[in-house]
Amino acid sequence: xxxxxxxxxxxxxxxxxxxxxxxxxxxxxxxxxxxxxxxxxxxxxxxxxxxxxxxxxxxxxxxxxxxxxxxxxxxxxxxxxxxxxxxxxxxxxxxxxxxxxxxxxxxxxxxxxxxxxxxxxxxxxxxxxxxxxxxxxxxxxxxxxxxxxxxxxxxxxxxxxxxxxxxxxxxxxxxxxxxxxxxxxxxxxxxxxxxxxxxxxxxxxxxxxxxxxxxxxxxxxxxxxxxxxxxxxxxxxxxx
Numbered sequence: 001x002x003x004x005x006x007x008x009x010x011x012x013x014x015x016x017x018x019x020x021x022x023x024x025x026x027x028x029x030x031x032x033x034x035x036x037x038x039x040x041x042x043x044x045x046x047x048x049x050x051x052x053x054x055x056x057x058x059x060x061x062x063x064x065x066x067x068x069x070x071x072x073x074x075x076x077x078x079x080x081x082x083x084x085x086x087x088x089x090x091x092x093x094x095x096x097x098x099x100x101x102x103x104x105x106x107x108x109x110x111x112x113x114x115x116x117x118x119x120x121x122x123x124x125x126x127x128x129x130x131x132x133x134x135x136x137x138x139x140x141x142x143x144x145x146x147x148x149x150x151x152x153x154x155x156x157x158x159x160x161x162x163x164x165x166x167x168x169x170x171x172x173x174x175x176x177x178x179x180x181x182x183x184x185x186x187x188x189x190x191x192x193x194x195x196x197x198x199x200x201x202x203x204x205x206x207x208x209x210x211x212x213x214x215x216x217x218x219x220x221x222x223x224x225x226x227x228x229x230x231x232x233x234x235x236x237x238x239x240x
Contacts, residue, residue: 005222007051008044009175009198011190012037013182014206016068021206027071032208034079038086043212045092045124047219051172053127055190059099059136073107076130080110091123097169097191098132099140127170134192141167141193168193177222179215181207199225 012033019029037054044052056076062069084094094114103111111130144167148154165171175191175198183204187195201218203210 005049005176005219007053007173007175007177007194008049009053009055009178009191009195010040010207010210011055011178011180011182011188012207013180013184015208017182018206018208026068027075029208030068030072030075034075034083036208036210038079038083039212040210040215041087041092041124041126042090043215045087045090049124051125051127053097053129053172053175053191053194055132055188056128056130057098057132058129058189059131059133060189062102062131073104076107077110080114084114087126088118088121091121092118093121093123093125094118095125095127095170097127097129097137099136100131103131125172127172129190133189134187135189137169137191138193140169165194174198177201177218179203179210179218181205181210197227199227 015029015033016026017029018032019026022028041052057072061072080094087094096111096115100108100111141164145154145159145164149156165173172194174196175194178187178195178198178200180186180200180202183202183206185202199222201221203214203218205214
């Protein structure tokens with residue numbers, strides 16, 4: 001099947017370890033990671049890839065120290081209010097997945113502002129998963145479907161695995177390519193429904209060191225994959 005690449009997802013792991021290796025606080029790694037994200041988002045937009053989803057902060061990250069969590073929340077505000085102006089100029093549309101409940105009001109306000117400022121942009125869509133967990137998102141989606149069902153907006157036979165996407169936090173297409181930086185090989189409750197047939201690349205590079213050139217190499221590798229989606233490749237059909 002044709003290797004269409006519409007949706008890239010990145011688990012941005014290794015910011016804290018990057019900083020600690022350099023004798024800096026973990027917070028400095030997050031700051032460097034934010035700069036890396038900005039460069040990657042612009043690059044993906046320039047490549048005309050329509051969607052980028054990134055794991056910015058999971059619901060379980062609240063288990064970290066208060067100092068680190070507070071720094072991250074303040075960094076998000078700075079990013080959304082100031083740093084993302086370049087994304088706005090590039091026409092990138094910013095949306096968020098996750099639960100706003102439990103986030104500080106000033107964080108939510110900055111999220112709402114950047115969403116509103118970019119809602120009419122026609123470039124790629126940057127989906128930032130913040131206070132996010134995939135199992136929780138699926139539960140939210142099920143509740144949305146249930147509400148439509150009891151309000152007679154849909155029938156029980158209307159739902160299928162393709163149109164269930166519209167009940168997610170954002171109606172985005174399936175993920176084609178997932179990259180996890182930092183050397184770990186797990187999904188960590190990230191966009192499990194959307195990852196069903198994604199090609200997955202686990203790499204050792206810590207996220208602050210993940211350059212656009214390294215991304216391009218992975219994309220080139222992606223296009224070499226034989227994506228069968230449960231079927232049989234054309235080559236095997238020919239030889240059978």
